Amino acid sequence: MNFTELIQATIEWGNQRGLIQERNATRQMLKVTEEIGELAGSIAKNKRDDTIDAIGDSLVTLIILSAQLGLDPAECLRQAYDEIVDRKGTTVDGVFVKE
Numbered sequence: 001m002n003f004t005e006l007i008q009a010t011i012e013w014g015n016q017r018g019l020i021q022e023r024n025a026t027r028q029m030l031k032v033t034e035e036i037g038e039l040a041g042s043i044a045k046n047k048r049d050d051t052i053d054a055i056g057d058s059l060v061t062l063i064i065l066s067a068q069l070g071l072d073p074a075e076c077l078r079q080a081y082d083e084i085v086d087r088k089g090t091t092v093d094g095v096f097v098k099e
Contacts, residue, residue, distance in 0.1 A: 004074060010059075011063060014064045020064070022070070028064055029065060032058065032062055032065055035057040038057070039057075041054075042054050
């Protein structure tokens, strides 16, 4: 499956489980935070397999959250990309600092 198909499959999975309801968005945001925390931990421990899992879980939770809020996750990414594509700056200690 390509990325767009995976997004759709994830939203369908969430629909089948009754997750795609705006009233669930606050709790879903907590799940996003939990998964991002697990990602930080796996990176800090240099555990590649756990990092791959945590990135995937983070994407799933963000896709579900966007659907709960009536947003298209691909459009959210497109808008963010459009904002950064021409951004100028430098990388300092591994972090991009915009001008």
